[in-house]
Amino acid sequence: DTEVTQTPKHLVMGMTNKKSLKCEQHMGHRAMYWYKQKAKKPPELMFVYSYEKLSINESVPSRFSPECPNSSLLNLHLHALQPEDSALYLCASSQVGSHTEAFFGQGTRLTVV
Amino acid sequence: LAKTTQPISMDSYEGQEVNITCSHNNIATNDYITWYQQFPSQGPRFIIQGYKTKVTNEVASLFIPADRKSSTLSLPRVSLSDTAVYYCLVANNYGQNFVFGPGTRLSVLP
Numbered sequence: 001d002t003e004v005t006q007t008p009k010h011l012v013m014g015m016t017n018k019k020s021l022k023c024e025q026h027m028g029h030r031a032m033y034w035y036k037q038k039a040k041k042p043p044e045l046m047f048v049y050s051y052e053k054l055s056i057n058e059s060v061p062s063r064f065s066p067e068c069p070n071s072s073l074l075n076l077h078l079h080a081l082q083p084e085d086s087a088l089y090l091c092a093s094s095q096v097g098s099h100t101e102a103f104f105g106q107g108t109r110l111t112v113v
Numbered sequence: 114l115a116k117t118t119q120p121i122s123m124d125s126y127e128g129q130e131v132n133i134t135c136s137h138n139n140i141a142t143n144d145y146i147t148w149y150q151q152f153p154s155q156g157p158r159f160i161i162q163g164y165k166t167k168v169t170n171e172v173a174s175l176f177i178p179a180d181r182k183s184s185t186l187s188l189p190r191v192s193l194s195d196t197a198v199y200y201c202l203v204a205n206n207y208g209q210n211f212v213f214g215p216g217t218r219l220s221v222l223p
Contacts, residue, residue, distance in 0.1 A: 104156025
């Protein structure tokens, strides 16, 4: 199994809502990532987890809260988002120390209204 | 932080070889050069990675000169299904300063 599965594929939420994005992989990878991608732009790294511990937070606003409950799952909790947070949110995984060879999910298309 | 530049777009015809060059003048000693392919509404897909000289796999070749200040992704005999955005990534494997290049939009025409 070489897939990273993200749910939901699409999400529309209001600015006062709380929602969560989910990511799952069964490749035995112990590094997992969240990226944000705006239209016609490259992915931007948000968070890195290594061995289920947050190792990198790229100065992401606190309205985005990551969680890694186990080695296969990665969540991104969303609260009080702004319309400019609308984007494609990508999850990825890799072997620890092989960040540049990551497997990406198909992403969640988030629209904040 | 290794800043990369790539052509914004390229056009090619089916069956041709396509070469996409990425410039990375301030590449660091620990940095690798990696190329990803991305189709609309999908996540990027790893294509190839190298450190120096030439690397070849079943889908592409990567040429890196001795000074490592640039790299060229070569796609042999492209088909319509190769139409995508190609990102050059110059980064180490520990997650710091991890920035994708701007991407090259390749259009393959029949």
